[in-house]
Amino acid sequence: MTVLTRSAGFVGAVFAPQVHVTYAVLWTAAYEALVAGHDWRPTGGTALRAATVLAMLLYLRLIDERKDESYDRVHHPDRPLVTGLVTAAELSRAGRIVMAVVLVANAFYSPWSAVVAAAFFGYAAMLTPLERRFPRLRDDPLVNIAVVYPVQLLIGVFLAVSAGSPAVRPLLVFAFAFLHFEFARKTAWAATPRMYSATALGPVGSALAALGFAVAACGFTGRWWPYAILVLPIAALAAFLSRRVPAWPKPAAMLFLIVLYSALIVDGVA
Numbered sequence: 001m002t003v004l005t006r007s008a009g010f011v012g013a014v015f016a017p018q019v020h021v022t023y024a025v026l027w028t029a030a031y032e033a034l035v036a037g038h039d040w041r042p043t044g045g046t047a048l049r050a051a052t053v054l055a056m057l058l059y060l061r062l063i064d065e066r067k068d069e070s071y072d073r074v075h076h077p078d079r080p081l082v083t084g085l086v087t088a089a090e091l092s093r094a095g096r097i098v099m100a101v102v103l104v105a106n107a108f109y110s111p112w113s114a115v116v117a118a119a120f121f122g123y124a125a126m127l128t129p130l131e132r133r134f135p136r137l138r139d140d141p142l143v144n145i146a147v148v149y150p151v152q153l154l155i156g157v158f159l160a161v162s163a164g165s166p167a168v169r170p171l172l173v174f175a176f177a178f179l180h181f182e183f184a185r186k187t188a189w190a191a192t193p194r195m196y197s198a199t200a201l202g203p204v205g206s207a208l209a210a211l212g213f214a215v216a217a218c219g220f221t222g223r224w225w226p227y228a229i230l231v232l233p234i235a236a237l238a239a240f241l242s243r244r245v246p247a248w249p250k251p252a253a254m255l256f257l258i259v260l261y262s263a264l265i266v267d268g269v270a
Contacts, residue, residue: 014079020058033265052102113161211234
């Protein structure tokens with residue numbers, strides 16, 4: 001099996017291109033549309049930013065695959081790194097290639113956006129040695145969220161700087177929207193150790209936090225219509241608290257992001 005074939009197998013197994021491409025495009029376009037306010041249209045810069053966001057998400061996956069290797073050997077023996085589909089050295093090499101391509105492409109377009117991208121890569125790469133040096137960063141659920149989440153914020157900052165609109169309010173919309181998804185997907189009555197929010201706050205606390213983040217995301221748009229989208233997390237919360245489902249329905253959390261981002265794009269175009 002060639003390196004290219006194994007790399008494609010790795011991406012297909014842990015990165016789901018169709019999901020991540022859609023997410024990167026929606027995030028980028030929704031951010032631009034929100035800050036534009038009206039008459040937004042995609043440009044070549046939009047394409048570069050979406051491709052960069054996708055590359056950043058892939059880099060995080062490469063980092064996490066190596067960071068979680070010991071855990072996966074026990075709990076997820078089918079992971080590509082555990083099965084030998086790829087090696088740690090290959091993941092490191094792929095990460096360096098992704099980093100180089102992103103930095104070079106953005107340096108030509110906007111030097112400051114390349115600086116933010118470099119900060120993102122540096123912070124993401126630092127997480128693994130930090131967690132190994134200080135186990136509490138890995139084992140304490142809330143501390144882990146506080147330490148890891150800034151990588152997502154840095155992606156938002158990259159979009160803001162690259163688009164030339166570094167306002168705080170739009171950043172908060174997407175920060176809270178992602179936190180909704182992050183907490184929702186880790187909310188369950190029988191939480192595993194990796195469901196950080198549920199183990200730290202309890203299932204009910206985690207569910208209420210997920211709803212609160214969704215409300216905050218809608219509120220910071222500065223528009224009234226996003227509140228209608230809250231029917232999705234409210235319905236999911238009701239199903240969870242009534243114990244009709246063992247965990248917060250992940251499709252509902254994903255649909256909240258898709259509908260919110262798509263609606264922001266439509267609003268910006270109109």
